[in-house]
Amino acid sequence: MTKFDYRKALEHVPHKPGVYQYWDAKDELIYIGKAKDLKNRISSYFVKNNQLNGKTQVLVRKINRITFTIVDTEIDAWLLENSLIKKHQPRYNVMLKDDKTYPWIVIKNERFPRIFPTRKIVKDGSKYFGPYASVGMMHAIMDTIRELYPLRTCNLALSPENISKGKFKVCLEYQIGNCKGPCEGYQLEDDYEKSLNDIRDILNGKIGIVIRRIKGHLDRAVADLNFEYAHQLKAKLDLLDRYQSKSTVVNSSITNVDVFSIASEQSYAFVNYLKVMNGVIIQTQTVEMKKRLDEGDAELLSLAIPEIRNRFNSTSKEIIVPFDIDIEAENLKFTVPKQGERKNLLDLSLKNTLYFKKERLNQYEKLNPELRTERVLAQMQHDLRMNVLPRHIECFDNSNFQGKYPVSAVVVFRDAKPFKKDYRHFNVKTVIGPNDFATMEEAVHRRYKRLLDEGQTLPQLIIIDGGKGQLSSALKSLRLLGIDKQITIIGIAKRLEELYYPGDQYPMYLDKKSETLKVIQHLRDEAHRFGITFHRKQRSRNTFRSELEQIPGIGKTSAERLLKAFKSVKQIREATPERLREVLTDKQAQAVTAYFHVP
Incomplete structure (x- = not known):
């Protein structure tokens, strides 16, 4: 049996919150854990092995494979860990947690409702928010609510009859300002309900709505010169600005839902699956699909969804997807969310898909560097609207000093890498004075006339360092040689990295992180470096010659x-x-x- 190489496994683990799974040699899941930082937590099992207890050392010796799922926050990792443990019950997760493990916040179904934490859900019409993976976070939320809104904490039956008969007296909570005294009729039900509306929005994560609402009250208080009340509202706004909480993976109202996302490239596609039950993710997996033909994302996802659902025995009636899917099925609803909780779920799924894709492609490209070359060239062909792969690219740049010592340079890339033995310099012969356009025209003409005379192959792509003027000058030389239809030629301007095509009025902009743009920038920078080096030598040489x-x-x-x-x-x-x-x-x-x- 091959010994597990934890160092190699750790190369692909990110410094992000998430849940990790350990598998043994029989490919059985033996442990599930959570982490604020996946890489640091998993590393600790191996680098501190001699400090672990006996049971954990046995676990580490059995590890043969590591998988993980990225989440947005540490709180999400808590909830996902809990749901996966309950689902799979791995051998080394002894303390299994059920729904009562985590607390909820309840708004009780009663007159002047109380708000308090609970671990017991009673179906009496009360509204429950959660579950909260961290008790500390739950108490922080409760403290924030109590600081913002005075609410009753007693369990008195505050019926209109009891209040009108004067059965109750205000307590210490009223005296210290934590309650407005609804028990004696000092606070009306409408006023209490306004506070509850804000609290519900806060617990649902709609803090922005509450802030806008309070700002409206603040503006009116200032207009009415009620500065004491305005100061109280300003304190609430400051508290809400500091308050940040996302306590659940998704809203607990979302139940029995499947989520699918896809990311693809030339030869592979990657599909992530999330299974959501009662507001928490209970299953997650990312699968790889090797393209056989030029299948699109919609076709690939329509093939993957039935296969994965069958594998996990899913009976969900709702499937969240990034775009419309052509699948006919009874009682099955496909949702393409644009915002809200379902969109957040889809974004989380896509985050895992993209990370898995990046890591897997990096693995393949380390084993076979030619794969990256082919992928980059294919991306360039697509981005630059070419008919062929740009295996041979040449880039031109001019240099001069106040119109003196004009030189031009061309650099050559083959398979997206510098091919330095084909770099060439040009001492300008026919141009007098600072004329960048004429210099470019001469250099391009001399370069390709020589290639044609010697029977050498021409590039598939020419890049001109400059805007429309330099591009037009270069194109003039290509037309004179009769090869302007055989080669794609573009210009790149330095200011905004815009790309110009002959005859196009408007430039094209590529994503700043695009690999195509990075290759073009590398060519441009290499041409500038090569040209300016030669230019400095010429200046120095001419200066020395003048002295001699x-x-x-x-x-x-x-x-x-x-x-x-x-x-x-x-x-x-x-x-x-x-x-x-x-x-x-x-x-x-x-x-x-x-x-x-x-x-």
Whole structure:
């Protein structure tokens, strides 16, 4: 049996909250755990192995595979862990939790309803919110509500008859301001109900509605010069701004729902499945599908849904999907949510799908780097609307200094990687003065005339570093050579990284994270680096040559010979007369020596 390599497994675990599962050599689920940081928590089992108790060490020795599910928050991880343990009951999860493990917050079905935590759900018309995985979080929510809204905590029967007969007296809670005294009629039911409306919205996560409501009251209080009441409202707003809570994976009203999402690329598709029962996720899995033909996402998802539902024996009548699916089935409802709790579920599913896809493709590409090359080239072909893969790409850039020393450079990429032996420089011959367009026209014409004359292959894609003007100049040269229809040519402007096509009035913008744009930027930057390096050498060379021409008897040709032989003025200065005579005449060598060694 192959020994489990935990280091390799940990390479693909993210620093995100979630739930992890350990599987043994028989591929049986043996343990489920939760984590605020999946990578750190799973790592602790292996790097601190000698500090673990005996039972945990046995568990670690049995681990043969690790899977995990990403969630949005640590609270979501608590709930998902609980539901998965109850569903699968792994061998090493001894303390199984049932629904009573987690508390709920109840708004009691009564006059002047009480609000309190409970672990027991009674079907008496009361409204329950939760469950809350963290007791601390639940108490924090209750403390916030009590600080915002004075509510009664007694269990008195506050019927209109009892209140009117004066059966009750206000208690200490009224005296310290925690209750407005409905027991003696000091607070009317309508006023109490207004507070309850805000509380329901808070518990449902609709804090924005409550904030807008309070801001309206605040504006009216200020207009009425009721500054004491306005100060109380401002304190409530500040408290709500600090309050953040998301205590459940989904709303508990969502029950028996399947959620599917898909992410695909050229050869593979990845489908994530979430099973939701009574507001919590009880099953989750991401599967990989290998494309055989050019199937679309809708076709692939319509094949995956029946297979996965059959595998998990799902009887859900509602299926949440990212787009319309062509599946005929009785009593089956497909939902494509645009907002709300169902949209949040779909987003969570897609988050897991995309992460699984990224990690799996990284695995494949490490084993076979050619897969990444093919994927990137296919993406470029699609993004740039080409008919062929851009296996051979060339990029041009110009450099000059205040119109002097103009040079041009072309860099070559093959299979999306630099092919440096094909890089070329051009000393501009036909352009006088600072004319970037004419310089580009000359460089492109010289480059491809030579390739045609030598019978070499042409690139599938040419990139011009510049906007419409440089692109038009390059296209003019291609037309003159009769190859403008054979090659895709685009320009890239530096300001907003917009791409220009010949004849298109408006530029095209690619996503800033697009791999196509990254390759184009790499080409552009490489062309600029290569061109500016050559340009600096030319400036330096011309400066040195000008200095050498000041020496009596040394002209332009002699200066060129000296620089070619010695590379720099410093080496010429340090050269011996014998060494100088290898390049110059005796008289010239004496003149150079005298020039640099005048006492």
